[in-house]
Amino acid sequence: MSYLTTELISHARRVRKLYKDAARMTQSYYHDRHLFRYHAVLLRARFDEHKEEVDMVKIKKILQEGERELFLKQHPQPQKFANSAGGVAFGREQHSPDWLLDTWHPLEKAQYPEYFAKREIRKKEFIERWEKKYGSPEQDLH
Structure with a gap:
């Protein structure tokens, strides 16, 4: 809405x-x-x-x-940018969720070692920030 x-x-x-x-x-x-x-x-x-x-x-x-x-004074067919709402390519490109990279085979990940090393560091930082803000899930269960 x-x-x-x-x-x-x-x-x-x-x-x-x-x-x-x-x-x-x-x-x-x-x-x-x-x-x-x-x-x-x-x-x-x-x-x-x-x-x-x-x-x-x-x-x-x-x-x-x-x-x-x-x-x-609206134009009957106003110009739209291709990827904006109402454009010819809007919603055409599917965006893959981040967790999909976790399903890659280790040989596939080995092709991009720098990227996946940095990604693992960022995932750990994200988890630390999350636990600092909301607490760890283990704390909530006990």
């Missing part, structure tokens, strides 16, 4: 998000670099018009109008 808002978002963060989303939407409409840069400069000028505004009621209204305008 990552679409639910679970924290307060500051005004500055909302403005930055609006600017970034508007720039990405502009990029979806204008594929040629020179056209996109021209419209990005115009977009930045629109944001700079209101950067010195101090009346919070007016600022909030401007921000809401900007978010509404962005929503109304």
Whole structure:
């Protein structure tokens, strides 16, 4: 349920998000670099018009109008990065869990001796940190 808002978002963060989303939407409409840069400069000028505004009621209204305008002017097929959510390669690459390396045969591990030596040291450090923070499992049983 990552679409639910679970924290307060500051005004500055909302403005930055609006600017970034508007720039990405502009990029979806204008594929040629020179056209996109021209419209990005115009977009930045629109944001700079209101950067010195101090009346919070007016600022909030401007921000809401900007978010509404962005929503109304959405591109039907916005550009997405290939590996980001909604992209053509999203979720395509399977990430193997770390414990899978423990199942390797010793001859396979021998091909990468430095890596597995460092990995064993890091595993011991992790276990020590865990036991320092939560205690060892043997202590809990007795």
